[in-house]
Amino acid sequence: MICDNITVSENGRLLFAGQDTVELARQYGTPLYLMDEDKIRENCRVYAAAFQKHFGDRARPLYASKANSFKRIYEIMKEEQMGIDVVSSGEIYTALQAGYDLSRAYFHSNNKTDEDIRYSMENGIGYFVADNVEEIRAIEAEAARRGVRQKVLLRLTPGIDPHTYEAIATGKVDSKFGSAIETGQAEEITAFTLQQPHVELVGFHCHVGSQVFAEDVFERAAVIMLEFVAAMKNKYGYMAQQLDLGGGYGVRYVESDPDLDVDTKVGEVAAAIRQACARLEIDLPEIHMEPGRSIVGAAGMTLYTAGTVKKIPGYKNYVSVDGGMPDNPRFALYGASYTCLLANKMNEPAGFECSVVGRCCESGDIIQEHVMLPASVGRGDIVAVCTTGAYNYSMASNYNRLPRPPIVMLRGGGEHYVAVRRESLEDLCRNDR
Ligand SMILES: Cc1ncc(COP(=O)(O)O)c(C=O)c1O
């Protein structure tokens, strides 16, 4: 199986976190998001231990909460002592509702509104990761109005192609994010920020892309960033205290995806960083990374009920499920890969090739193509889609007026509880007048 929290019972039922998915589908209904709480915590600890081992006390991972944002997840991050990355007032509000202390939060986004800046400062945001000069002006103005000095990092683009889906690559010069080192804009924003009386520049940030497996992307980004740090030290006498390398590593969606060892990978990045610092004669800054997908991705699974099975002789077969692109838009957006299983028939051979599709009025409403399921698949069977913990619920919509599914958390000892309740039909009209 693609992750160690997915197994099969003797009677051919798919188990997730040791629990019977068919039973969970019966109890909570479908579509249903499941989240394995123990796996989320394990992933946080793997990153925290790797950072401690390779960088020491000051370095730390921040959870990129865009990957999956709901109250319970921020409670878990608080308990696991993770920092967080937020990108909107909505994520901040949700974190506050969970009692999360915002002094450990980093506010990203390429376009923070004045209201975002005001709201987050009012609630004690720790850091802004400013994307451009206009944002520095806006933060300076709000900090001056409040009579405080606000900590910021600057998001720079190191000019690296991470070889991931084009739509989720972010570190190239031609990007809506950040100020490019190559064009001189990174230096301009640094010099400008250092002149601001109410803004304290604490360091630099970069992010090269998501679902990254390529060998040395983080190492290359780190070296480019450290060369910039050294250049700013030499030219302006400014030494960055923090260097944030952006998101985490890729996760396994299908058998052919590699299974990366975070400790080894962080160790490799640390070695490259130490070597660069020695060569450039600068101190080691505090190092951060912001994993999202690799904290929650494999901790998630979506369950659907199969409906229509359509066989078109000479063409292909379709298995329709009771959800689709509103709860998982990633195939429609990126052509993303997923592993689909028939949860109640795991002991039958999977010899029937089909496309698993949603119920929306849209041909592109596809969960996955070229799926192999048992030939007996039919109405009422439970289709499980693995590794849906990241960028599924957080990207979900109400397209075709479909209510969003609930999130049920699973814990060791067979415990399960609702973290986000299922949207009702009434919820759909809540804001209509
Ligand atoms: C600035 C930033 N940080 C962190 C992340 C999280 O990345 P990932 O989910 O790949 O770990 C992203 C998303 O790609 C991001 O844009």
Ligand SMILES: N[C@@H](CCCC[NH3+])C(=O)O
């Ligand atoms: N939402 C994307 C990744 C973008 C992450 C944020 N920069 C995905 O599902 O893969």
